Each structure stands twice: as C-alpha cells, then as structure tokens.
Amino acid sequence: MNPFKQTPVIRQALIGTIKRTGNKALQVLGLSGELVDDVPLYQQVGFASWLPKDVEVVMLPMSGKARNFVIVAGRDAVAVELKEGETVIYNQHGVELRLLKDRIKSNVTLEVDGDIISTGDVSDKTSTMQTMRDVYNIHGHAADGTAPPANKMGA
Numbered sequence: 001m002n003p004f005k006q007t008p009v010i011r012q013a014l015i016g017t018i019k020r021t022g023n024k025a026l027q028v029l030g031l032s033g034e035l036v037d038d039v040p041l042y043q044q045v046g047f048a049s050w051l052p053k054d055v056e057v058v059m060l061p062m063s064g065k066a067r068n069f070v071i072v073a074g075r076d077a078v079a080v081e082l083k084e085g086e087t088v089i090y091n092q093h094g095v096e097l098r099l100l101k102d103r104i105k106s107n108v109t110l111e112v113d114g115d116i117i118s119t120g121d122v123s124d125k126t127s128t129m130q131t132m133r134d135v136y137n138i139h140g141h142a143a144d145g146t147a148p149p150a151n152k153m154g155a
Contacts, residue, residue, distance in 0.1 A: 041071045
C-alpha cells in the first residue's frame, strides 16, 4: 500500500503547550485541555533544538488520526527583534548568533574548539595581527647596536 495514496482525511493542525520535554517524544497539553503523551518532534535535518516546558507548538495529525500527532514547529515567549534580511539563531538562555548582511554578530563571547583560518585580516578593537607583526619585525631595543629580531613573524 502506497502511503501517499491513502483516502484523504482532513483534520486541522492543533496548537498545544509542552508539559514534559525530552529529545524524542514530548507531552503536550492541547487547547481543549487534553493531555497527549509521546508526541514526536520533527525538525529540519541539520538543526535541532530543545523545546522547554510551556512552549507553544503546532501539531499535525498523521493520517488524520487524533492520537497520532507530530510536532512540526514551536514558539516561545521570547520576542526576538529582527531587521529586514536578518536571521537569528537563539536558545532559551538568550544566547544569539545573528546573521547580518555582511557579518555574523553574537551577544556573548564566542569560543572555538579548533583552528581558526582567515583569508582576511584578524583584528580587535586596537589593530590587526598584520600590524602587530609589522611592528614586531622592525623593533629594536633601547641599547645601542641592538638589531631587530632575528626570527621574524610570518608575513
């Protein structure tokens, strides 16, 4: 039997509230007060998030059956302001990673486990790494006749 050629059954999507969280199946309280257990959470491949308790979710009934729901979307009470063209990834703790037109911005210090490779300058609020190399490579010391460093920093 082909699952795409079933007799069409029309049943509307429902909105509910998460009452028990988990990674695979959640408990949802429907607007009618009905408690639905073991509702699977479907998320886009490559993206996963933990839905905290009391988050509103949209549930779809699979095959039109009232007890066969899946969660397809969630929305919490955090209001995230966006400007035109922006995308933000955030968690329930308020940590944001904001994708802007020409850069990525975060509201916390970013830690990277691994190498960082840049095809452009690396800079902070004072100068660039290349400027530091240039100054180091030509510096001498106060004593007369002291030469610049024998081992230059990479250019």
